Amino acid sequence: MRxxxxxxAGQSSFGSFPEETYLTLFDDAFDAALDSVDGEFDPGAIxxxxxxxxxxxxxxxxxxGPAVTEHLGLHGVPTTRVENACAASGFAFxxxxxxxxxxxxxxxxxxxxxxxxDASSDHTRWWLGVSGETEWExxxxxxxxxxxAQMASAHMDEYGTTAEDLSRVAVKNHANGAKNPKAHLxxxxxxxxxxxxxxxxxxxNLYHCCxxxxxxxxxxxxxxxxxxxxxDAAVRVAGAGAASGRVGLFxxxxxxxxxxxxxxxxxxxxxxxxxxxxxxxxxxxDCFAIAELLAYExxxxxxxxxxxxxxREGVTDPDGELPVNxxxxxxxxxxxxxxxxxxxxxxAFKQLRGEAYVQVDDPKYGLTHNVGGSxxxxxxxxxxxxxxx
Amino acid sequence: xxxxxxxxAYVPRFRLTTDELSEAWGTSHASGxxxxxxxxxxxDALTMAVEAAERALSSDAVDREDLTLAAVATTTPPAExxxxxxxxxxxxDLPRSVATATVGGHTAAGAEALSRALDAEGPAxxxxxxxxxxxxxxxxxxxxxxxxxxxxxxxxxxxxxGTAWYTEETPGIRFRERGGEEVASLDVTTYxxxxxxxxxxxxxxxLPVDPADADAAAVHQPDGQFPYRAxxxxxxxxxxxxxxTVVDRIGDAGAATVPLGxxxxxxxxxxxxxxDDAESxxxxxxxxxxxxxxxxxAVEGDVDVVGIHDLEGGTTVDYxxxxxxxxxxxxxxxxxxxxxxxxxxxxxxxxxxxxLVAGICPECGGVSFPPEGACQSCHxxxxxxxxxxxxxxxxxxxxxxxxxxxPPEFAELQQRDGAYAVAIVELEAAAGRVRLPAQVTDxxxxxxxxxxxxxxxxxxxxxxxxxxxxxxxxxxxxxx
Numbered sequence: 012m013r014x015x016x017x018x019x020a021g022q023s024s025f026g027s028f029p030e031e032t033y034l035t036l037f038d039d040a041f042d043a044a045l046d047s048v049d050g051e052f053d054p055g056a057i058x059x060x061x062x063x064x065x066x067x068x069x070x071x072x073x074x075x076g077p078a079v080t081e082h083l084g085l086h087g088v089p090t091t092r093v094e095n096a097c098a099a100s101g102f103a104f105x106x107x108x109x110x111x112x113x114x115x116x117x118x119x120x121x122x123x124x125x126x127x128x129d130a131s132s133d134h135t136r137w138w139l140g141v142s143g144e145t146e147w148e149x150x151x152x153x154x155x156x157x158x159x160a161q162m163a164s165a166h167m168d169e170y171g172t173t174a175e176d177l178s179r180v181a182v183k184n185h186a187n188g189a190k191n192p193k194a195h196l197x198x199x200x201x202x203x204x205x206x207x208x209x210x211x212x213x214x215x216n217l218y219h220c221c222x223x224x225x226x227x228x229x230x231x232x233x234x235x236x237x238x239x240x241x242x243d244a245a246v247r248v249a250g251a252g253a254a255s256g257r258v259g260l261f262x263x264x265x266x267x268x269x270x271x272x273x274x275x276x277x278x279x280x281x282x283x284x285x286x287x288x289x290x291x292x293x294x295x296x297d298c299f300a301i302a303e304l305l306a307y308e309x310x311x312x313x314x315x316x317x318x319x320x321x322x323r324e325g326v327t328d329p330d331g332e333l334p335v336n337x338x339x340x341x342x343x344x345x346x347x348x349x350x351x352x353x354x355x356x357x358x359a360f361k362q363l364r365g366e367a368y369v370q371v372d373d374p375k376y377g378l379t380h381n382v383g384g385s386x387x388x389x390x391x392x393x394x395x396x397x398x399x400x
Numbered sequence: 401x402x403x404x405x406x407x408x409a410y411v412p413r414f415r416l417t418t419d420e421l422s423e424a425w426g427t428s429h430a431s432g433x434x435x436x437x438x439x440x441x442x443x444d445a446l447t448m449a450v451e452a453a454e455r456a457l458s459s460d461a462v463d464r465e466d467l468t469l470a471a472v473a474t475t476t477p478p479a480e481x482x483x484x485x486x487x488x489x490x491x492x493d494l495p496r497s498v499a500t501a502t503v504g505g506h507t508a509a510g511a512e513a514l515s516r517a518l519d520a521e522g523p524a525x526x527x528x529x530x531x532x533x534x535x536x537x538x539x540x541x542x543x544x545x546x547x548x549x550x551x552x553x554x555x556x557x558x559x560x561x562g563t564a565w566y567t568e569e570t571p572g573i574r575f576r577e578r579g580g581e582e583v584a585s586l587d588v589t590t591y592x593x594x595x596x597x598x599x600x601x602x603x604x605x606x607l608p609v610d611p612a613d614a615d616a617a618a619v620h621q622p623d624g625q626f627p628y629r630a631x632x633x634x635x636x637x638x639x640x641x642x643x644x645t646v647v648d649r650i651g652d653a654g655a656a657t658v659p660l661g662x663x664x665x666x667x668x669x670x671x672x673x674x675x676d677d678a679e680s681x682x683x684x685x686x687x688x689x690x691x692x693x694x695x696x697x698a699v700e701g702d703v704d705v706v707g708i709h710d711l712e713g714g715t716t717v718d719y720x721x722x723x724x725x726x727x728x729x730x731x732x733x734x735x736x737x738x739x740x741x742x743x744x745x746x747x748x749x750x751x752x753x754x755x756l757v758a759g760i761c762p763e764c765g766g767v768s769f770p771p772e773g774a775c776q777s778c779h780x781x782x783x784x785x786x787x788x789x790x791x792x793x794x795x796x797x798x799x800x801x802x803x804x805x806x807p808p809e810f811a812e813l814q815q816r817d818g819a820y821a822v823a824i825v826e827l828e829a830a831a832g833r834v835r836l837p838a839q840v841t842d843x844x845x846x847x848x849x850x851x852x853x854x855x856x857x858x859x860x861x862x863x864x865x866x867x868x869x870x871x872x873x874x875x876x877x878x879x880x
Contacts, residue, residue: 133808140807146741146749147770150861150871151837152801152810153822160799161824161837168797168850213800213845261769261824261835262776266797 015111016238016245016397018118018231019048020353020360025195025226025345029129033064033075033227034082037124040227040350041083044122047360048231050241057231058116060090061106063099063123064349067138068130079124088120096142097298099123100228101253101352101381101390107232108251108392117237121356122229123349135223142384144259156212156220158260158385159299163214165266166301169316174214176319177300178205181218181342183328184297188339191368195224195345219300224345228354238397246363249376250393252279258387269386272309276391279378280311283393287311290333290393291374292362294355296382297340306380307335310391329369337362337369352390355379363396402518403556405462407705408455408549409663410448410529411650413842414438415714416722421541424719429541432624436544436651438717439531441725441816442841442859445474445547446484446870448656449529450491450858452547455706456525457492462551467494468522471501473509473655474530475576475583478860478868487870488527491754491858506691507574507620509655510548511563514697517552518560526550530654534583536728542623543583544651546710548659558666558684558701564606566694570595574622574690583654593629596620599694600687601633607685607698611636615682618644618661620689622652630687644684649711655690662686664711668702730815746869753871754858756791756827758834759784767832789834791856792877793827796835800845809862821845825854825874842875853877 021043023036045054062076071078076092093103100123107121127135140154148158166172182202188194205218238245256271257263263270280286287310295310297303304318312333313321321327327335338344338358341351359377361367379392415435422428430436439448449472457464470489477484485500501516503509510528517524529547534540552560572586573595585592600620604611611617612635619627619641627641644661647653653660665684686697723729751757752770759771762785766777771784800821806814814820821840826833840848841859854874861869 132804133811136806137808146745148837149807150741150869151822152806152813152820152839152862153799153837154801154805154807156805157799157801157822161797161822164799164850165797165824210800210802212805213802215799257776259837260797261837266824 012112013114014235015108015248016233016235017248017356017360017394018052018233018238018242018245019044020230020357021047022193022228022350022354022357023226024193025224025347027128027195028225031126031225033070033124033126034079036126036225036227037079037122037229038083040122040229044229044231048241049244052231052241054085056118057085057088057120058118059110060085060088060120061093061103062090063093063095063103063352064125065094065096065099065142067125067127067348068134070126095388096383097296097346097348098352098381098383098388098390099349102388104230104232104353104356104392105251105253105390108248111232111234117234119232120229121232121353122227123351123353124227125347125349126225127223127347128225144262147261148259154212156215156299159301160212160215161260162266162305162385163301166304167214169267172304172319174206175202176304176322177215177219178202179322180297180300180303181205183322184336184340184342187329187337187369188343191339191344194339194343195222196343197339215299215301221298221341221346224347226345226347226350226354228350228357230353230356230360242397244364245397246360247395247397248392249285249395250279250281250283252276252282252391253389255388256386258384260385263386267305269305269309269382269389271386271389272306272380272382272391275389276310279391279393283395285376285393290376290378292334292337292371293378293380294338294340294358295335295380297336297342298346298382302382303335303340310378310380329371334371337367337371352381355381356392359394363394401556401559402552402554403559403699403701404550404666404703405553405556406456406459406551407663407666407703408452408458409547409660409705409707409710410452410455411437411546411710412439412443412448413715414440414717414725416717416719420719425537429538430623430651432648433542433651434648435716436542437546437653437714438722438725439545440842441727441813442873444478444860445476445529445531446478446487447859448531448545448547449474449488449527452529452549452707453488453492453525453527456549456551458706459704462523462553464492465495466523467498467525469499469501469517469520469524470494471503471513471516471524471526473503473513473528475504475507475509475654476531477504490750491870493755506693507655508688508690508693508695510659511688511695511697514550515563517550518563523551523553526552528656528659530656532583532652532654533581533726539583539585542652544653546650546653546656546660548656548663558699558703560697561700562608562698564603564696566599566602568599568692570692596689597630597633599689600630603694603696604634604685604687607696609683609685609698611685613683614640614685616643616665617641617685617687618658618665619687621645621647621657621661624648646711658686658688662699663705663708666699666703667705667708669704724816727816730812743867756789756834756856756872757786758789758829759786760831767829767834769834769836787829787831789827789829793825793854795823795840795848795850795852795854796826797824798848798850809864813862819845821848823848823874839873840876841873848876
């Protein structure tokens, strides 16, 4: 099978735009993706589209994918809407990669969109719980924050992780997001702010939780041949790993790990022929602070129980050994559920081309990690700087 | 002889003192009541009945699968019309062939239910559970809550030596209008006192025992003074009345008050009951009154009452918390949609929600909960061998859902009960580890920690489209 490249990637601004629709937001993302292509590219070349969304709020529950591509003027392009909760567009990207890799198409569009801030608070709370395991987890009275809070409590109990460790995720990611003009919460916060914020689902407080966000993101996925024609600096998809896991936390062996992240990571590393030590940066799924800590351990950035230490020692700061979430992450950049997975691809694409707002020094490999729910579906991609300039 | 072979009592954890009530209203209408029991937001007559019955059945006096009759007495069924006994039977895992009787409408309902059980053949379960409500400024003041469960069987240690009835139209004493929530009384003081005294006197006098010989008498007790007045024409000693009076500690628990008074009298471990001589079982009398019907029951002997200590202690609440817990000041509307677990799907999971039924994988021996789909250990598609997990376990992960953080269907619970803890609880069975998510109830969430020991209890989970849903929650096991 052949190599696959990201030719262009872009996002709308992430934020609260209650007047916008998923259609208009995706227009912005698509335009940004087209603008990011350094050579000539005709959008008419797009043969297939995979678009991720949870569909928060209901709106167009059926056929929102085709509605988006038709709205864009990609008339007639076969479009599949992908739903895997917060990993919807991680999986949409994976579908596009698979389609190109297999030779079925040469050019595919991957992307995602979500509108979350135009509903009443009760309505929003209802939607925020729909990706937890419904029959038991939801009916025990938890929303999503509650399930991650349970993981945090178990991690704290098992490894002595502290509220300060969790808060360091917010401090770091906000510092990065403050430099990202497309971030939802583009401001800095102090450790004191982050430790003393009001509780959301104990032990998680407000600064340990990402916001609800409107936004869209898009990536143009192409064959090597197309990439060489249209670009001097396309980004290679070196590894594409994914896995499913039990939707309910209580159904899994471990309360302090996301098994699907481990499997998806191992498979992405193996395809790419690299390991965690070879990475120059990573965008991980920090929907809640504990999720970033779990990602460090599940993806092999450190041993079990050591994630807090990585944060304390600044290993994942922009000037550290392995910068994580230079975009601001879900915490600061925002988490428009269906748009998050390809949103991470946008940041990796920028980093590997030297165009990021918080630029890592001369990176060769970057990793993106997108989690659906509390671990029911995970994609991990390893991206590599293009070498045909 | 037929009688009470086993018994269980349950009183909710919360207490409201009459001092606190007086502080709130400037006066109180709860004479002779020191404190009253307050059902928590996730409790109702059904959940209290399940708990009391579970306690009664925890003695080995009878096997639950042998029960031929289950009778419930309550004036406050969770729905005016709908399942009560089938839910109780399912929650307790009683045989599907059990005969059922639901008695309500007045505070002597417990006597009618007990009478059904005495007339039945084979072991029978009787539960009186009640949590009446009244107009907050006055009628509500004495009203409490509780549940008493009796296992009736032949060759019981506490034998019922006689029952007697007296019925006469006496309107306006205690009634609730059709569709109404609040118990009312016209409060024609002398008329009602005389009517009740006369009915109680007639019923008790017809019993085949001399009331003067009674060591304990559980007499209709809407307040703390009333049972003494009601027995003024009978040769019952004040000491006997005191031994059967519980209203001073739990309030007027409607149809459950006299049954709980009788259990306090019968409890074998209580040195104050059944006379001074703990060696010989004494004579107890129960005198029910409600809706114009009085009933006397005479009992000889005693029985261990599991949970009788619930009458004492409890956690006191302030008046604002009381109003919230009982739902006097909460709307209860579910906005924005609730969890979409259909009722047929909910019903399908009742063995898990009530009885913690998990499955063993015949391929690898691993345990799955719920016992459905592929094995959670080896991922084979198998027919699980089902078993009931133990009802005690350990908190392995925990969160506290604060005000405003609950899903819409739990918003009412949160308004009433405040922040609540949700745990992943691990039950250690012989076959392996069972894990499930569940709320930790009857606890200050700040006091619950990973590693705490907890016990299963059936509570109201939430209500959707007018139908309450019940299932397992866990309560802390107090370290004593």
